[in-house]
Amino acid sequence: MGGVTSFCSRLEGVREGEEALTSAVRAKAAPRTGVDWFLLLMRVVLFSVIIFGFFAFVWQQFDSNNPLARQINPDATGLKSDQVKGLFVTGLSQGAMYGLIALGYSMVYGVLGFINFAHGEVFMLGAFSGFITSTKLDQAGYWEGNAFIPSVLIAVLVALVVSTSAAVIMERVAYRPLRGSPRLIPLITSIGVSFFIQNTVIVLFDPGSKSYPRPPDWMTDQYSILSFDIEGTKIAVLIVAALSMAGLWWFVERTKTGKAMRAVAEDREIASLMGIDVNKTIVTTFAVGGAMAGIAGILWGLLFRSVTATTGFLPGIKAFTAAVVGGVGNLGGAMAGGVSLGSAEALAPLVLLEPLGINGASQLRDAVAFTLLILVLLVKPTGLFGEKLSADDRA
Amino acid sequence: MSDLISNDMTEDGSNELVDRGAFDLDWNRVGRMGALAALAMWFVSLSGMPVDLDSRAIIDPDLSLGYLALVVIPVIFGWLVGNEVVLEGMAATKRGPRDVVAGAAVGLLSGLATAILLVLINNFDIRDPLVNWSPDLLSLLTFGRSNAFGIFVWLLLSAVLGVAGASLRLLAPRIRRAIIVVLVSVLSMSIFQAVIDDLFGAIDPLIDLLYAKTGGLTRQGAIVIAVVSGGLSLTGRGRIKAARDDYAAKTGPERTRQTAIMLAITTVLLIVLPFFTGKIINELLANVGIFLLLALGLNIVVGLAGILDLGYVAFFAVGGYTTAVLTAARPGESWPDWLPHTPWIVALLITIVIAAMVGLFIGAPVIRMRGDYLAIVTLGFGEIIRILFLSDWLNGFFGGAQGIINIPAAEFGFIGEVSGVSPRSVFYLVLVFAAIAIYASWRLERSRLGRAWMAIREDESVAEAMGINTVNAKLMAFVVGAVLASFAGAIFSAKVGSIFPSSFLILISIIILVVVIVGGMGNILGVIVGAVVLIGILGGPRQPGLLTEFSEYKLLIYGALLIWMMLQRPEGLVPNVRRSRELHQEEFLQDAWLKGEVDHDDGTPGDGVDPDGGTEVAPA
Amino acid sequence: MSERILDINKLSVTFGGLHALRDLDFHVDEGEIVGVIGPNGAGKTTFFNMISGMVAPTSGEILFEGKSLLGLDPNQVTARGIARTFQNVRLFANMTIAENVMVAQHCRTKQGVWGSLFNTRAFRQEEREIREHAEKVLGFFGTRLIGYRLEQPASVLSYANRRRLEIARAMATKSRLLLLDEPVAGMNPMESAELTGLIGKLRSEWGFTIVMIEHDMNVVRDVSDRVVCLDHGETLAQGSFEEVSSNPDVIEAYLGRPLEKKTT
Numbered sequence A: 001m002g003g004v005t006s007f008c009s010r011l012e013g014v015r016e017g018e019e020a021l022t023s024a025v026r027a028k029a030a031p032r033t034g035v036d037w038f039l040l041l042m043r044v045v046l047f048s049v050i051i052f053g054f055f056a057f058v059w060q061q062f063d064s065n066n067p068l069a070r071q072i073n074p075d076a077t078g079l080k081s082d083q084v085k086g087l088f089v090t091g092l093s094q095g096a097m098y099g100l101i102a103l104g105y106s107m108v109y110g111v112l113g114f115i116n117f118a119h120g121e122v123f124m125l126g127a128f129s130g131f132i133t134s135t136k137l138d139q140a141g142y143w144e145g146n147a148f149i150p151s152v153l154i155a156v157l158v159a160l161v162v163s164t165s166a167a168v169i170m171e172r173v174a175y176r177p178l179r180g181s182p183r184l185i186p187l188i189t190s191i192g193v194s195f196f197i198q199n200t201v202i203v204l205f206d207p208g209s210k211s212y213p214r215p216p217d218w219m220t221d222q223y224s225i226l227s228f229d230i231e232g233t234k235i236a237v238l239i240v241a242a243l244s245m246a247g248l249w250w251f252v253e254r255t256k257t258g259k260a261m262r263a264v265a266e267d268r269e270i271a272s273l274m275g276i277d278v279n280k281t282i283v284t285t286f287a288v289g290g291a292m293a294g295i296a297g298i299l300w301g302l303l304f305r306s307v308t309a310t311t312g313f314l315p316g317i318k319a320f321t322a323a324v325v326g327g328v329g330n331l332g333g334a335m336a337g338g339v340s341l342g343s344a345e346a347l348a349p350l351v352l353l354e355p356l357g358i359n360g361a362s363q364l365r366d367a368v369a370f371t372l373l374i375l376v377l378l379v380k381p382t383g384l385f386g387e388k389l390s391a392d393d394r395a
Numbered sequence B: 001m002s003d004l005i006s007n008d009m010t011e012d013g014s015n016e017l018v019d020r021g022a023f024d025l026d027w028n029r030v031g032r033m034g035a036l037a038a039l040a041m042w043f044v045s046l047s048g049m050p051v052d053l054d055s056r057a058i059i060d061p062d063l064s065l066g067y068l069a070l071v072v073i074p075v076i077f078g079w080l081v082g083n084e085v086v087l088e089g090m091a092a093t094k095r096g097p098r099d100v101v102a103g104a105a106v107g108l109l110s111g112l113a114t115a116i117l118l119v120l121i122n123n124f125d126i127r128d129p130l131v132n133w134s135p136d137l138l139s140l141l142t143f144g145r146s147n148a149f150g151i152f153v154w155l156l157l158s159a160v161l162g163v164a165g166a167s168l169r170l171l172a173p174r175i176r177r178a179i180i181v182v183l184v185s186v187l188s189m190s191i192f193q194a195v196i197d198d199l200f201g202a203i204d205p206l207i208d209l210l211y212a213k214t215g216g217l218t219r220q221g222a223i224v225i226a227v228v229s230g231g232l233s234l235t236g237r238g239r240i241k242a243a244r245d246d247y248a249a250k251t252g253p254e255r256t257r258q259t260a261i262m263l264a265i266t267t268v269l270l271i272v273l274p275f276f277t278g279k280i281i282n283e284l285l286a287n288v289g290i291f292l293l294l295a296l297g298l299n300i301v302v303g304l305a306g307i308l309d310l311g312y313v314a315f316f317a318v319g320g321y322t323t324a325v326l327t328a329a330r331p332g333e334s335w336p337d338w339l340p341h342t343p344w345i346v347a348l349l350i351t352i353v354i355a356a357m358v359g360l361f362i363g364a365p366v367i368r369m370r371g372d373y374l375a376i377v378t379l380g381f382g383e384i385i386r387i388l389f390l391s392d393w394l395n396g397f398f399g400g401a402q403g404i405i406n407i408p409a410a411e412f413g414f415i416g417e418v419s420g421v422s423p424r425s426v427f428y429l430v431l432v433f434a435a436i437a438i439y440a441s442w443r444l445e446r447s448r449l450g451r452a453w454m455a456i457r458e459d460e461s462v463a464e465a466m467g468i469n470t471v472n473a474k475l476m477a478f479v480v481g482a483v484l485a486s487f488a489g490a491i492f493s494a495k496v497g498s499i500f501p502s503s504f505l506i507l508i509s510i511i512i513l514v515v516v517i518v519g520g521m522g523n524i525l526g527v528i529v530g531a532v533v534l535i536g537i538l539g540g541p542r543q544p545g546l547l548t549e550f551s552e553y554k555l556l557i558y559g560a561l562l563i564w565m566m567l568q569r570p571e572g573l574v575p576n577v578r579r580s581r582e583l584h585q586e587e588f589l590q591d592a593w594l595k596g597e598v599d600h601d602d603g604t605p606g607d608g609v610d611p612d613g614g615t616e617v618a619p620a
Numbered sequence C: 001m002s003e004r005i006l007d008i009n010k011l012s013v014t015f016g017g018l019h020a021l022r023d024l025d026f027h028v029d030e031g032e033i034v035g036v037i038g039p040n041g042a043g044k045t046t047f048f049n050m051i052s053g054m055v056a057p058t059s060g061e062i063l064f065e066g067k068s069l070l071g072l073d074p075n076q077v078t079a080r081g082i083a084r085t086f087q088n089v090r091l092f093a094n095m096t097i098a099e100n101v102m103v104a105q106h107c108r109t110k111q112g113v114w115g116s117l118f119n120t121r122a123f124r125q126e127e128r129e130i131r132e133h134a135e136k137v138l139g140f141f142g143t144r145l146i147g148y149r150l151e152q153p154a155s156v157l158s159y160a161n162r163r164r165l166e167i168a169r170a171m172a173t174k175s176r177l178l179l180l181d182e183p184v185a186g187m188n189p190m191e192s193a194e195l196t197g198l199i200g201k202l203r204s205e206w207g208f209t210i211v212m213i214e215h216d217m218n219v220v221r222d223v224s225d226r227v228v229c230l231d232h233g234e235t236l237a238q239g240s241f242e243e244v245s246s247n248p249d250v251i252e253a254y255l256g257r258p259l260e261k262k263t264t
């Protein structure tokens, strides 16, 4: 295995060279075509909205009756610092879940170079199996008191098994036969897979929304940490997300399998020449990504306490957004992207849009998330923290 | 070389066959197939399909759609288990009792699964998560009798059906084709009952012979159809093929004339058709038309230019909302009073302009992105547009969740008006626009722009180096697609009379994509076939198809179809020649090589002799 | 002395730490055929990539007909009048041979959606011209690429014919300057001799000015007016073929790949 390490580090050097190339290739003079001007304008407008909105917000905080505020939205009162903190914590915990899901997108993109659109459904399956387990346990009286923690662990275990196997089966049935076909083909297939899984859950378990049983009070109580009032579940979410991320980091950086994964991500062919079992490694990638999504699913259930067959769709897309924001293929970036996206979509509507006189701004949460995706790709097509793609995907 | 050419490489044509004993099977494979069949049985049973679809008879007392959903499984897997890949130069195995045994085994396994399910349902109750784990399912599986009876019948039936599926491989291709034609005819005659009822309702004896009062074919009807279609298949196939070859062989004005005649006949038929069909069928036709229009637009974007636009529904929404705002009496409080309520046709013109602008607006930022990013970003745009229509912020303009209601009919002076009250008129309007869209796709594909799209699809950076402004060419595809979708939106809002943000879910984008892909990306005829078959039979996201009972399952089926198509036949039912070349490059080259079409270098390196003397002669 | 059409000053590009080109000066006069030689990895293809706008230089200046090409997209460069072929033949494999050449006339034609929808006279006229020009260009290579071949996909062509088709595609762009990247690579001596003759004709009959990268010294000797040898991104020598091929630096750069043997 020593060969793999040295070979990875050798590639590291090449990678830097190639990144420089991309910037050289993309370095362009002033905008020339109409499209370029339009994009420049779009960027300017988006940034002005952000800056102006933020300015209006700050002023409103100091003087909720300032002329500007009266001009644009006489009803707005500004946010109290508690509210901002609350939004931030909500955003953070939701973002942590996006981050966990985003890891799966990122790893698969890194290794296979395609977007597994159905990854959101893997997450949903985790949440759903968690729901089934927890209701069963609740009916048996194990969802409270001392039994709660072991019960949750059981639910996590079930969700892990379900999500991991879903991801692995997906790879085997739908994606492996398509390896090497034009790039959009597996993407379209994964859309089909996503559609199929969603509707499978609908027909098997009916389309209604399902509620997780109520956790014990100590889970839902507010705790005060560093002047932030945080709900127990959110603390749990943050802790679990951090632990999973650490575990994943350890796995990818320190274990043999993780190294094999990185080697395959760099260059599949060379990796197989080095004696790495590429198929096995790809399956592992899917499995690990699935496991992360499964954990996110359970956390989602504990936090929002409701799950439907379509639960996976929006978080899935947003997690992909998070992966792009953080730079696809970059695991730390995925988590950072998730957290930024979560806080941005929680805060931006009330901090940036409301002061601009947009009423019902919190309805625009999802729109904010997608706008962020567009903005990031416009300004920095490789994501905020840089892409780490395999050799042929960079071209 | 010559026997390679005569050998068409199918398993039937391989000349070297190995004979193997009846039980000399790849039991591993049999087990795998059997397990899959068993899973399929469970899945279908627990999805609720059998129970829900039981009310729809195919052949009146004997077979319902619900049972059909179950019994096809052993047949399909029985057929599949015999599938073997014969590599060039390897001997194929002779078909024989071996296949039958494998089919029986697979069938038996699926029957066993059903039997186990039956026992389980009888003894345990897990209806809590699995809603279809119900007594209804049990009684359906036991045919309303005792468990033992049910188990016995399923074991026997499945084995027999597995054998049936497997034996299809033993038959001469001619007979096999006839059998498939018979099955498909019977099934489609049953599905198309509503249409045929409408068309031939006047001929009572025929209808009475074919169809039962309560729906479904009668036994005699099924037999008649089977005999007729089987006979036609056995006798007529040669003629159809000959006619097709004849048409394909024609060139120049002769071919143009024939095409014109066929087009004329189709047009007349389509114009006459809605006079004979009832309101429900006309409504269905109108829906098919609207989705066809959308699919044709998406086909330009995806099929011709190769841009996977998942937010295509945005343009449909923009078309719908623009028309609604311009024509409705009171679209929203924030519009100034002096805003005129324009007639539909004027609104359409404005809609086109706005849709094109939105096309540019959405297209510009995404066009330089990598293909897969582009897909997700357009999907994001699709959502953003829907969220904006839904938001309180723009409530005064677009009515938020309440949408825009009281959209008037589209008036065409003395010709009449088009509204949802009269689906026939909608159908005609859609027909006109679909014709425009078909014409436009056809012309564009064979133009300078079409070639540029093709080149971009093949190799974007080379296309750019060859002087194609890829950004502009792709934006053009976006705009043309947007305009076609806006037509559909404009017609949709006049037809429905009220529109809501929930009419424009991302789901619609995906369904249109399935239509395009199943039909055949980049092929106009394919897209038409896709729209008619999928939307006509299964229905759109909200619109019922001929199989109204399918409403709960159609999305499931769309998903499954999409996966299956991508894995098995990515070029679609009616493939575009070029697309299939792209997708099956190697096979294509192999075929071309076998047919002697691949050209060889005109000299062997080294000897310096040019065998052809530098002139290559056409083979035909 | 004829007009100078391409003038390159102090052109450099670095990929990470690698100087693929370093302060390169280069020029081409109207009607010249310039051969570019150099060992593998010398930066020849990169040089073409930079002229055709596919890679942006780190510094330096490229003037074509007196105007700078810097910052132009590849399609704009082609529109200005520079067309190229690729070392690893890159045809539109699933388009027919005729289409491959027709599509290359994109920047010289202008009919858009409107014309094609209404099948206007101008549109039909233009389509006819495109087709005629395509057949004319393909006819340059004898009967190999015309006739029944016109409607066959490019992927069925033999290797040599693919190279020819690629040259035809570049010719069809109606450019003044052709950049040919190893046009005879992979051809046998007969074929390359024939193509050498055709390259001469490209200038004499079609009026193209040509810059050609080539490893085959026979070809370089036979057609080039001037030869430039690159090594490690720098000009090692330039002048007539004899001058360059006898230059000791060049011989040293080609060490292990004896120059004399190749020129027999």
Ligand SMILES: Nc1ncnc2c1ncn2[C@@H]1O[C@H](COP(=O)(O)OP(=O)(O)OP(=O)(O)O)[C@@H](O)[C@H]1O
Residues within 6 Å of the ligand: A017, A018, A021, C015, C018, C020, C038, C039, C040, C041, C042, C043, C044, C045, C046, C047, C087
């Ligand atoms: N896109 C790129 N990214 C990084 N390095 C590159 C890139 N393109 C070329 N190089 C490097 O630049 C150098 C010059 O390459 P180039 O392809 O121009 O050589 P060449 O002279 O054409 O060689 P050959 O005779 O083999 O075709 C090589 O070392 C190559 O590895």
Ligand SMILES: [Mg+2]
Residues within 6 Å of the ligand: C044, C045, C046, C087
């Ligand atoms: Mg080169």
